[in-house]
Amino acid sequence: MTTHSPAPVTVVGLGAMGTALARAFLAAGHPTTVWNRSPGRAQPLRTAGAAVAPDLFTAVTASPLVIVCLLDTPAVDAVLVGAGDALRGSTIVNLTSSTPEDARLVGAWAAAAGARYLDGAIMVTTPMVGTPDALVLYSGDADAFTEHRDTLAALGGEVELLGDDPGLAAVHDIGMLDVFFTGMTAFLHAAALVGADGVPARAFLPLARRMLALLDSTFEQLARDVDAGEFPGDEDTLAMELVAIEHIVDASRARNVDPPLTEAMRDLVRTAVDAGHGKDGFSRVVTVLQGAPAR
Ligand SMILES: NC(=O)c1ccc[n+]([C@@H]2O[C@H](COP(=O)([O-])OP(=O)(O)OC[C@H]3O[C@@H](n4cnc5c(N)ncnc54)[C@H](OP(=O)(O)O)[C@@H]3O)[C@@H](O)[C@H]2O)c1
Known part of the structure; x- marks a missing residue:
């Protein structure tokens, strides 16, 4: 039986x-080299066992796998351009949040610099990194992913490649954040609404959770309709739902709760109804969102 010692890795940022x-790689036994623009931030990691590189060149040439996690894409550009030729032959895993377009541009830059490129999106908070509950999405060079999969596993959770388009991780990231932020805003809107009548948000929470449970199965149905391009109104119709949404708008106005969120939702549904889709289900709204011509 052969045993492999954990592969070296560099963390930039x-x-x-x-x-x-970096702490997750160290905990999994990987020789870990670190570098940060402001050197002071590296000191606690030195104590934890990391090799602190004196400069970017030393950092990126210390390991075949270079993890980059910075504030934004301009910071990534600055660091990668600064490293230049030193990255030739390396695999870059960029875990900086970005747009799909930026991820593809950085991927093209990496390819031109002779590096293999994986883009990643970290979908959890810092304490979850390295635990089984971690979720990091990857896309990009499949060979590089296979080669470094065991090292990336140190970050925790399932380690899956979404595809070889480097923009795919960011596409999924943005989709998930869309659900998250829209969901949070919806809950806050509802909390403001019921709060105006003296109902504390915590008292409302159990009923809000009932809707969360309902959303779980509803998402499945919506996904099926969106992919099929069919929007059956067997169980619900947009005409009926428009009335319910109008109630939210009216009740919000009556309580001086800012109504644009519900008005935007109402307008989407109304556009579909006005285009003759009142007997379709809620999934029909996707065609309005897609800007498809009303059929
Ligand atoms: N924190 C989270 O919970 C979390 C969760 C999911 C995803 N993320 C993503 O992870 C990434 C990093 O987040 P973070 O929380 O670690 O941010 P952060 O604490 O603000 O750290 C930003 C890092 O970027 C570096 N940086 C900024 N501008 C730079 C430049 N022009 N050149 C070189 N280095 C530069 C900073 O270096 P200096 O120390 O020199 O300023 C620092 O190392 C972001 O894309 C974020 O969206 C974070």
Whole structure:
């Protein structure tokens, strides 16, 4: 039986997340080299066993796998351009949150610099990194992913490649954040609404959770309709739902609760109804969101 010692890895960027990533690699026994623009942030990791590189060149040439986790894409550009030729032959895993377009541009830059590129999106908070509950989405070079999969496993959770388009991780990231932020805003809107009548948010919470449970099965149905391009109104119709949504708008106005969120939702549904889709189900709204011509 052969045993492999944990492969070396470099982490560039030691903010809150970069530090958590470096600690996870160290905890899994990987020889870990770290570098940060402001050197002071590396000191706690030195104590934890990391090799602190004196400069970017030393950092990126210390390991075949270079993890980059910085504030934003301009910071990534600055660091990668600064490293230049030193990255030739390396695999870059960029875990900086970005748009799909930026991820593809950085991927093209990496390819031109002779590096293999994986883009990643970290979908959890820093304490979850390295635990079974971690979720990091990857897309990009499949060979590089296979080669470094065991090292990336140190970050925790399932380690899956979404596809070879480097923009795919960011596409899924943005989709998940869309659900998250829209959901949070919806809950806050509801909390303001019921709060205006003296109902504390915590008292309302159990009923809000009932809707969360309902959303679980509803998402499945919506996904089926969206993919099929069919929007049956067997169980619900947009005409009926428009009336319910109008109630939210009216009740919000009556309580001076800012109504644009519900008005936007109402307008989407109304556009579909006005285009003759009142007997379709709620999934029909996707065609309005897609800007498809009303059929
Ligand atoms: N924190 C989280 O819970 C979390 C969760 C999911 C995803 N993420 C993502 O992880 C990434 C990093 O987040 P973070 O929380 O670690 O941010 P952070 O604590 O603000 O750290 C930002 C890092 O970027 C570096 N940086 C900024 N501008 C730079 C530049 N022009 N050149 C070189 N380095 C530069 C900073 O270096 P200095 O120390 O020199 O300023 C620092 O290392 C972001 O894309 C974020 O969206 C974070």
